[in-house]
Amino acid sequence: MRPDEDTRRSVPPGTTHDGAGAWRSRIAGWSAGTAGGLLTGVPLLGAAGLARGLGVDLTSVLAAVIAAAVLGAAATVAVVQRVPHRHPVRAALLAGAALGAVLLLVVHVAAPMPGLFALTALGLPWAALMVAGRAVAAGTATLRYWHVGLLNGLGLAALLAGGTGGGSGYHWAAAGVLVTLGALAGATAGELLSDVGWPPALRPLFDNATRPATARTAVLAQAGLGLVVPGALVFATDVLRAEFGLGPRGAVGVVGDALVGGAVLAVLLRGKWALRLAVVAAPAGLLAAAGALLVGPDPTVVGVVLFAAGLAVAVGALVALAVSGERVAAEVLHPDARPAFVAAASVLFLAGGLGGAGLLTLLETRYSAGPALVVAAAAVLVSIGYARRIRRTAPVDAERLARVLADEVEVARLAHRGVRPAALSCSGVDAAHGPVQVLYDAAVRVDDGEMVAICGPNGVGKTTLLRVLSGLHRPAAGVVRLGGVDVTTLTAPRRIQLGLSAVVGQAVFGSLTVTENLRMHGYTLGRRSDAVHRGVDAAFAVFPRLYERRDQVAATLSGGERQLLVLAKTLIQRPRMLLVDELSLGLAPVVVGGLLEMLRRLNAQGTSLLVVEQSVNVALSLADRICFMEKGAMVAEHTVGELTGRPELVRALMLGGHAPAEDVEPAHQTPGGEPVVQTPGGEPASEATRADGAVIR
Numbered sequence: 028m029r030p031d032e033d034t035r036r037s038v039p040p041g042t043t044h045d046g047a048g049a050w051r052s053r054i055a056g057w058s059a060g061t062a063g064g065l066l067t068g069v070p071l072l073g074a075a076g077l078a079r080g081l082g083v084d085l086t087s088v089l090a091a092v093i094a095a096a097v098l099g100a101a102a103t104v105a106v107v108q109r110v111p112h113r114h115p116v117r118a119a120l121l122a123g124a125a126l127g128a129v130l131l132l133v134v135h136v137a138a139p140m141p142g143l144f145a146l147t148a149l150g151l152p153w154a155a156l157m158v159a160g161r162a163v164a165a166g167t168a169t170l171r172y173w174h175v176g177l178l179n180g181l182g183l184a185a186l187l188a189g190g191t192g193g194g195s196g197y198h199w200a201a202a203g204v205l206v207t208l209g210a211l212a213g214a215t216a217g218e219l220l221s222d223v224g225w226p227p228a229l230r231p232l233f234d235n236a237t238r239p240a241t242a243r244t245a246v247l248a249q250a251g252l253g254l255v256v257p258g259a260l261v262f263a264t265d266v267l268r269a270e271f272g273l274g275p276r277g278a279v280g281v282v283g284d285a286l287v288g289g290a291v292l293a294v295l296l297r298g299k300w301a302l303r304l305a306v307v308a309a310p311a312g313l314l315a316a317a318g319a320l321l322v323g324p325d326p327t328v329v330g331v332v333l334f335a336a337g338l339a340v341a342v343g344a345l346v347a348l349a350v351s352g353e354r355v356a357a358e359v360l361h362p363d364a365r366p367a368f369v370a371a372a373s374v375l376f377l378a379g380g381l382g383g384a385g386l387l388t389l390l391e392t393r394y395s396a397g398p399a400l401v402v403a404a405a406a407v408l409v410s411i412g413y414a415r416r417i418r419r420t421a422p423v424d425a426e427r428l429a430r431v432l433a434d435e436v437e438v439a440r441l442a443h444r445g446v447r448p449a450a451l452s453c454s455g456v457d458a459a460h461g462p463v464q465v466l467y468d469a470a471v472r473v474d475d476g477e478m479v480a481i482c483g484p485n486g487v488g489k490t491t492l493l494r495v496l497s498g499l500h501r502p503a504a505g506v507v508r509l510g511g512v513d514v515t516t517l518t519a520p521r522r523i524q525l526g527l528s529a530v531v532g533q534a535v536f537g538s539l540t541v542t543e544n545l546r547m548h549g550y551t552l553g554r555r556s557d558a559v560h561r562g563v564d565a566a567f568a569v570f571p572r573l574y575e576r577r578d579q580v581a582a583t584l585s586g587g588e589r590q591l592l593v594l595a596k597t598l599i600q601r602p603r604m605l606l607v608d609e610l611s612l613g614l615a616p617v618v619v620g621g622l623l624e625m626l627r628r629l630n631a632q633g634t635s636l637l638v639v640e641q642s643v644n645v646a647l648s649l650a651d652r653i654c655f656m657e658k659g660a661m662v663a664e665h666t667v668g669e670l671t672g673r674p675e676l677v678r679a680l681m682l683g684g685h686a687p688a689e690d691v692e693p694a695h696q697t698p699g700g701e702p703v704v705q706t707p708g709g710e711p712a713s714e715a716t717r718a719d720g721a722v723i724r
């Protein structure tokens with residue numbers, strides 16, 4: 028498979044938010060949003076009606092809905108990942124229907140209606156969310172239609188629950204199933220009308236979608252928002268009945284009105300002020316709703332109106348917060364990652380909604396409305412914290428995206444002129460080990476056929492950068508390109524298949540012989556038996572010393588021989604680009620000399636190389652160019668010609684990563700001198716002592 032087949036754009040042509048595709052995308056966005064709102068709202072808002080109809084407590088019904096939705100989500104994602112990606116809704120529909128049928132069979136004798144009801148929750152809401160992810164591929168404009176649809180769907184669900192809430196829960200359940208199936212049909216129609224593609228694989232796209240800090244925050248904020256918005260609606264319906272003495276019809280009616288008010292407010296709170304105003308309006312609304320509870324428990328008009336108004340303001344502000352946060356995040360995300368981002372945000376929104384509905388109602392029925400309101404207030408505060416963080420991180424992420432997009436334009440421009448892109452490059456790379464950030468905006472570039480070395484003091488992040496490049500460590504930000512193709516989200520095995528190999532550590536099987544190690548490696552790459560044998564023979568031809576020890580177990584090899592074996596393994600991979608970490612570490616100069624010779628031969632055969640080296644002398648004897656790292660960032664870059672004969676400059680770069688001011692003029696202006704190193708084996712010719720007393724070779 029060619030690289031561009033694997034990393035092709037997930038947003039096909041014709042899906043932009045302008046031109047002929049615009050109305051289709053908007054219909055898809057709106058219908059998917061409506062379906063999502065209905066499918067979420069009907070089981071949640073109808074739970075109280077069903078509980079009454081069946082004579083069971085509300086918490087049990089909500090628990091059943093949550094369990095069914097989680098099961099449905101897992102099934103939907105599993106099915107969608109295994110069928111042709113062009114028809115996710117139909118696949119999800121099938122999955123939901125099949126699981127629902129099984130569930131119906133199981134519960135038929137005991138309680139048919141809860142089974143039918145659970146069918147509503149099972150899988151179907153997630154189908155709508157899948158559509159949402161695709162619909163928004165059309166652009167951020169469609170996002171707005173999706174959100175409007177979501178509110179419409181939730182409002183419709185409230186009206187439906189209000190209209191039938193006075194009657195039997197059975198009738199409600201039947202009506203709910205019919206309406207949700209209708210909504211899903213609408214979403215399917217949206218899918219058919221829109222030619223938006225679905226990402227080839229969810230996992231890497233979700234990874235990508237949550238990589239910039241802004242997007243990650245916005246996705247997490249959705250969970251809190253979900254908890255408050257759909258969760259609060261269920262809770263509010265119950266509070267209106269229990270505290271204000273309204274009937275079921277009246278309660279959902281008031282909630283429906285509050286939703287309409289919230290939707291109007293969400294539409295009004297737009298632009299750059301939205302994030303600022305919403306963070307004030309949301310707690311104010313919640314406070315007003317809590318204050319209304321103090322006016323109760325008498326069913327006074329003032330109390331109900333104040334409660335509904337507070338709810339409307341809180342919900343509207345939170346939805347505005349969600350939309351603005353999502354829009355800001357979408358703007359700092361690469362267009363390829365946007366659909367997955369919205370899908371991830373939607374899934375968390377619904378998860379928060381289901382969890383919130385269960386939690387708030389449980390607190391309210393077991394204790395009182397007070398603790399439930401405290402939890403809702405905490406969720407609001409967390410969401411507000413997220414909104415503030417989004418404002419802080421967005422400019423940095425936007426700048427980074429601009430750089431990545433500019434890179435892409437440059438790569439395309441050069442390709443158009445027949446110029447080959449860099450063999451390997453990365454830019455804007457941030458990476459952390461747990462909470463400790465190690466790489467800061469790191470960048471490196473290796474041209475075709477070039478040998479580049481990375482030097483720097485211990486612990487500055489050289490190995491971490493190599494692991495990011497080879498796919499062994501997931502960066503928090505940045506982009507890695509192999510031959511101009513973005514491979515940031517590809518796994519290490521996929522990168523090996525695309526020609527990028529890494530020698531990191533001395534990973535060999537100690538109990539296997541040299542030959543077995545090489546064969547095993549060939550098989551793990553998925554090579555056929557004859558190809559593996561040819562690869563092993565080729566490796567032995569290059570490494571006669573290994574051939575002599577072909578039947579010796581790897582555990583008994585010397586350090587240098589083991590390093591040779593690791594290199595031989597990479598030969599079997601036939602890499603276009605090879606990354607090597609600390610080849611000379613702990614080895615005698617004569618052994619290092621032999622290994623370097625091997626690297627030169629590989630390079631002469633067309634392999635580009637990026638080596639991490641502690642020993643600047645080894646780097647000087649091997650590479651065309653040396654990049655110096657300090658505290659997780661590249662601070663200097665020189666050709667070997669510029670460094671040769673300038674030990675002071677080299678020493679300064681190794682000590683602090685920066686060249687002294689008087690020593691940065693081009694090499695041809697400096698007086699000639701002895702090269703720092705002359706021997707290919709990397710024999711040290713000069714030494715420097717760092718501030719911490721360590722000796723730099």
Ligand SMILES: Nc1ncnc2c1ncn2[C@@H]1O[C@H](COP(=O)(O)OP(=O)(O)OP(=O)(O)O)[C@@H](O)[C@H]1O
Pocket residue numbers: 460461465483484485486487488489490491492641
């Ligand atoms: N798995 C890990 N868990 C936690 N911290 C780690 C881990 N690996 C590396 N680090 C830390 O990250 C920082 C950078 O480590 P890294 O190995 O990338 O540096 P380096 O420049 O390659 O160092 P050296 O030249 O000594 O090999 C160090 O402070 C190290 O302690």
